[in-house]
Amino acid sequence: MKVLVTGGGTGGHIYPAIAIANTIKAHEPDAEIAFVGTSRGMENKLVPKEGYPLYHVEIQGLRRSLSLKNLKTLWLTVTSVGKAKKLVKEFKPDLVVGTGGYVCWPVCKAASSMGIATALHESNAIPGVAVKMLASSVDKIFVNFEASAEKIKQKEKVLRVGNPLKNEFATLSKEEARKQLGIDGKYRHFLLSCGGSLGAERINSEIIALMRDDSAKHPELIHVHATGANGYESFMEAFRAAGLDQYPNLVPMEYIYDMPVRLSAADLVINRAGAMTLSELAALGKPAILIPSPNVVDNHQYKNAKVLADAGAAVLIEEKDLTDGLLARTVEDIFADKEKQKSLSEHFSEFAVKDTNEILYRELKALVNSKKV
Secondary structure, eight states, rough: EEEEOOOOOOOHHHHHHHHHHHHHHHHHOOEEEEEESSSTTHHHHTGGGGTTTEOOOOOOOOSSSSTHHHHHHHHHHHHHHHHHHHHHHHHHOOOEEOSSSSSHHHHHHHHHHHHHHEEEESSSOOHHHHHHHHHSSSSEEEEESSSHTOOOSGGGGGGEOOOOOOOOHHHHHHHHHHHHOOTTOOOOOOEEEEEOOOOOOOHHHHHHHHHHHTTTGTTTTEEEEEEOOTEEEHHHHHHTTTTTTGTTEEEEEEEOSOHHHHHHHSEEEEEEEOOOHHHHHHHHHEEEEEEEOSGGGHHHHHHHHHHHHHHTTTEEEOGOOOTTTHHHHHHHHHOHHHHHHHHHHHHHHHHHHOOOOHHHHHHHHHHHHHHHH
């Protein structure tokens, strides 16, 4: 089987795409799989690490404010389909799978117009612009949240399957993960915090305060924080200025490449509320404090997190409410309350869909076969 996978910009679109590709490869080692992204997104860093070829199509998203760049976007929206069609003709895929982001539009639109099997996967509670635009054209739409299905008119195409994850999220225990990290028996608690794959200035500054006022005072706790690529240098400057570099239990990192291991080892996670992150946390049943990014389209991270908070599956704190040591108090309260930890874990686990990867493979394979009849 020959497959083109398209989705890019952020990890939330790329990681599901990689998980789908890896699942197909696991079932069909001779499958030929390639990715299509833009020249600017994180896919250029993440996809080659997985060993897949990556092609580019020039496309960009609409600005929410009035901007001359929107004229270029409209032009690219029209012309990119023709360019994508040329790429599709050269690769000759049996299947094209889109996982969100504006690069999905031209590739999936081109493939569907050529009679090639096409499918989308929507991770967020609210479908993105590309998914809405393509819903009438593609053959199948897979969703993570039930709320997504309610927003798509073509109900007959929609199937809730959850979010595809790398296999490590289902196979690694907390004890095994801590042994891999070399911290087994050294610390009583493991707090993992993340500022987003590209960086989040507000979260990074709050983590500095949390480390200074709380984590540094608890040598029995290891606190690992991923700053994101754009925030690492400024974080480290503030980290050293606060004298935090003298504490061995405080571990800043620019980016976490072994996330399945770190998440499996953690007792509590502070993170954004991107769909991929939430699916990983649900698969592992991790107590979590969610701080949605306010700078995303349709405020979808808040909507994702609200669904979980309303179900008692996570603690939701909006950025605007991060004042007067609220984050440190919340962390302390959760670590001090084992019943709270257990409740958060159990309720979060209820959002995990079992065998997502296998369900997706079977559905995609069936879709390809139906096109051959």
